[in-house]
Amino acid sequence: MAHLQKAIEDSVATLHGLTALEEPLNRAAKMVLDCLTSGKKLLVCGNGGSASDATHFATEFLCRFKEDRRPYPAVSLTANGEFMTAVCNDYHADEIFARQIWGLGVQGDVLIAFTTSGKSKNVLRALEEAKRKGIESICFLGRDGGFTKGAATIDLIVQGNSTARIQEGQKLLMHVLCEIVDEKLPKK
Numbered sequence: 001m002a003h004l005q006k007a008i009e010d011s012v013a014t015l016h017g018l019t020a021l022e023e024p025l026n027r028a029a030k031m032v033l034d035c036l037t038s039g040k041k042l043l044v045c046g047n048g049g050s051a052s053d054a055t056h057f058a059t060e061f062l063c064r065f066k067e068d069r070r071p072y073p074a075v076s077l078t079a080n081g082e083f084m085t086a087v088c089n090d091y092h093a094d095e096i097f098a099r100q101i102w103g104l105g106v107q108g109d110v111l112i113a114f115t116t117s118g119k120s121k122n123v124l125r126a127l128e129e130a131k132r133k134g135i136e137s138i139c140f141l142g143r144d145g146g147f148t149k150g151a152a153t154i155d156l157i158v159q160g161n162s163t164a165r166i167q168e169g170q171k172l173l174m175h176v177l178c179e180i181v182d183e184k185l186p187k188k
Contacts, residue, residue, distance in 0.1 A: 046114030118146020
């Protein structure tokens with residue numbers, strides 16, 4: 001079988017498996033909608049390639065998703081290189097997101113975290129800090145959830161063994177979450 005054909009078939013199989021996440025995805029959408037319509041903000045983080053997904057997710061709310069509407073507060077915690085290198089130097093890389101949540105997060109905000117492996121210590125620390133501050137959280141996980149499974153208020157676990165296929169599944173879940181919320185957000 002050709003490489004592309006195999007990748008497509010594997011991706012389709014992964015995406016079909018996402019139907020089991022309908023209920024937690026709807027709960028996650030309600031959590032995000034309640035946060036944004038109550039004047040609070042999204043704090044979004046991810047490690048490695050998931051950092052790009054985190055920034056992408058924040059952009060969908062701070063700019064727009066489908067149609068023109070007012071911007072909603074969403075902060076990518078992966079976007080400040082100066083801060084992150086200072087924390088790595090002065091503390092530890094595991095603290096790059098947790099310190100931002102400590103400094104920026106307030107009750108009513110929602111933390112959105114991405115980790116393909118579920119084994120990113122800095123993402124786990126972010127979820128722990130959110131819990132300490134009474135901030136609800138949603139975690140996009142892969143594989144079996146790793147040691148991060150259960151640390152968030154809501155887990156969205158994309159089952160699979162391929163990082164690429166898991167990330168494709170997470171991207172679809174992310175976009176569907178945006179669609180559900182965007183339909184109900186006030187436009188002005």
